[in-house]
Amino acid sequence: MENSKIEFRNVSFRYQEDMPWVLKNVSFTISADEWVAIIGHNGSGKSTIAKLMNGLLFPQEGEIYVNGQKVSRETIWDVREKVGMVFQNPDNQFVGTTVRDDVAFGMENHGMPRELMLERIETSLAAVGMQGYEEQEPHRLSGGQKQRVAIASVLAVSPKYIILDEATAMLDPKGRKEILKTVLEVQEQRNLCLVTITHDLLEVTQADRVMVMNEGEVWLEASPREVFSKQEQLQEIGLDTPFITKLADELKAAGISLTREPLNHQELLEELWTLRSTM
């Protein structure tokens, strides 16, 4: 399929006339098979990008295209079928009284036949490892489980793009790991495009590409490895780097030269134990 990408063309956005611009002339393209992480501190415009992608907001200037279709008031229903979103608060996006009803909600909105819904409920709950919870009520689920249900409800509509708008921010480390694992599996199985919006830099290390937002502009677009090699500049715009990257930098400062920037524990270990032998 051609045109399977999300494209921002010179997009500028502000919430009100007399307010400062939240996004300033932003252009980028996300293709349908990649995982892009968007990072930036609070107010850098990253959540606004997410809302623009499925027509919850409209830009004042510039255009946004999803699969070659311009996002406008006429096309939002098509766009929302292609672009699924998972939000931050697990409680405030759970619409149904039970897991089954919640997963069905999106499909009901798109007018899918009942038989298809029943089938999709099963497959999408299985994809996030929540089968057997169909009759559970939301207040009996943990935050991580609720977010997994939210992912399942998005999957059920079978979108091309999934946006996780700080979907792990309100979870404990265990829930966070759960979600990341689920997302990775789902992306692999279904060949989806993922856009994760986060401040959690650890989440970023697994993405294909990272967009760093600062003051409404795309400050840097690069691979995670490249992004984390710019530790000082990141700190200047208020972003922290993962512990491993910091440790690697300290090691470098102490005169131990590593061949590449490690992204996780494993890679740093590799670097260290092969340090002498490669000589």
Next chain:
Amino acid sequence: MSSSMMIGQYIPAGSFIHKLDPRTKIAIIFFFVVIVFFANSVMSYGLLTLFAVGSAFATKIRVRYILKGLKPVWFLIAFTFLLHLFVTREGEVIATVFGWELYREALIQGSTISLRFFLLIMVTSLLTLTTTPIEITDAIEQLLGPFKRFRFPAHELALMMSISLRFIPTLMQETEKISKAQASRGVDFRTGSFKDRIKAVIPLLVPLFVSAFKRAEELAMAMEARGYKGGEGRTKLRELHIGWKDYVVYGLFILLMAGLFLTRN
């Protein structure tokens, strides 16, 4: 806390009344409420009572629970009865107690009206005892569906009801959290005069309201993101189904109505 958190009075007992279509139950109750007012002989009241008590037993719910549901109205029933004894002054005097005359009509009026009252409350409480709130919501949406033509928002009403049902436990958990947080800051909910205790509720209600509004806003956003655009063109996962059991119940009810009109004076 959450295990005891039940909304409404639904008691799962798996009887055939539980399995009836909620629309059937609502329709039957509606017509029952109407025909109760047609009864005017001992036999006709007997039939209606038989129907109500028979249905209560058919639910397989323990009598204790059913009576518990009637608890708040016992007083009202007794009050109605006594009021009639004192106020109605017709027919012959059948007894004189401490110089006060008890009229025959008063006794009849008092007992029939209390009995009607009792039957109405009992039958309607059987609905909430045997039907989950969400089933009632679905039934209301379906039954009010025809009024959509007159711009009656049946779908919106049902959605509002189901979202409220979904958020009651969440808001209850939040209330508990806030009350603990405020108690740890020295707000005293338990002691003091009535006025003081009412005042202590304010620091509980304000944050609760603020967060409820925030939740509502986020929920609306999430619903929109998931393609919600009103009831138009929407399909439904939960289906209501009228089966043979429902037809049996309708049949029985028609028999009851026939019996009632035959036994009327």
